[in-house]
Amino acid sequence: MEFWDIIWYIIVCFAFIAYLIMLWMIISDLFRNREQSGWVKAIWIVFLFIVPWLTALVYLIVHGDGMAKRSAREAAEFKSAQDNYIREVAGEKSPAEHIADAKALLDSGTINEDEFQALKAKALA
Template sequence: MDGFWDFFWFLIWIFLFMAYLIVLFQILTDLFRDVDLSGWWKAVWVFFLIFVPMLTALIYLIARGRGMAQRSMSAAKEAKSATDDYIKSVATPASPADQIASAKKLLDEGTITPEEFASLKAKALA
């Protein structure tokens, strides 16, 4: 019976330690994401996170918790915007004139036959 409870408390401590690590990494990510905070203040926060971790984490979450959510949302919006812009730039279909010019280049190089060129031209104009 004693082995079960030892294992149970071991799991509880592991869970709490993992939760603490997640909070710590979220705080560190937020610190370095914040462009308004000077390097000296970031160094002070990191110093205290290393030497007084639990108290500093609680103070940070209380003092800067609302800003953490806002910075996280703005970073997610910027990443989504950059991804959308990249997808649009890659996925934008070429104009019919570009498609015909590309097919003409292939025809001139001898890569395709005149019948294939006519087929590609008809497809581009459709």
Template sequence: MDFWSNFWDIIWWFLWIFVFVAYLMILFSIIGDLFRDQKLNGWWKAIWIIFLIFVPFLTALIYLIARGQGMAERSQKEARQVQAATDDYIRQTAGSSSPSDEIAKAKGLLDSGAISAEEFAHLKAQALSKA
């Protein structure tokens, strides 16, 4: 009997920890959305924060109901901006070289003696197959 009592106490604690962590995630999402929203006046942001401090559960529920759609749109917009910035960085870092650029680089390696004529022919065929 004692084992099952302790077992259900542990399950109960895990449930409450899960609920608390979920609440914190919602709270931080709301606060992040408040500061991300450019249309909302600073005073309204302060009022939302004050209500989140003093009446947290009710305010979070009201915020999610009243501003949930805009919250999702702002989150998607930020995700698109981050993806675009990542894509730009990858393109800049990797460099989008054309087949002629790759052949010219291979020709430079051939002229310097770093690669053989067979390797140059292989690199040239590889570059032309990408086009």
């Protein structure tokens, strides 16, 4: 293979991968879009396979702003759900609540004074 054949091969591979990424983004946006009916989505899918590049460019021009908004909204919902899960698993007790729990354990005789002081120091740290 000559040098320019290799360069051309790299350019073609790049364009093909870029097209696949764009196609994936468009199809995922179609399914995420709740404003369009199923028939409209089906028509977009059919045209994506019949005239792929033209349809993809038209879709990006027509729905580009909506794609960005839907993507940002989905990312915000995902982050919110993740933050809620982390808070649920990690717990959100204040140091005073940890000390009160340790005091209840001390009063019930489950832990001794030294363990209570260690838990209190850990809560205040």
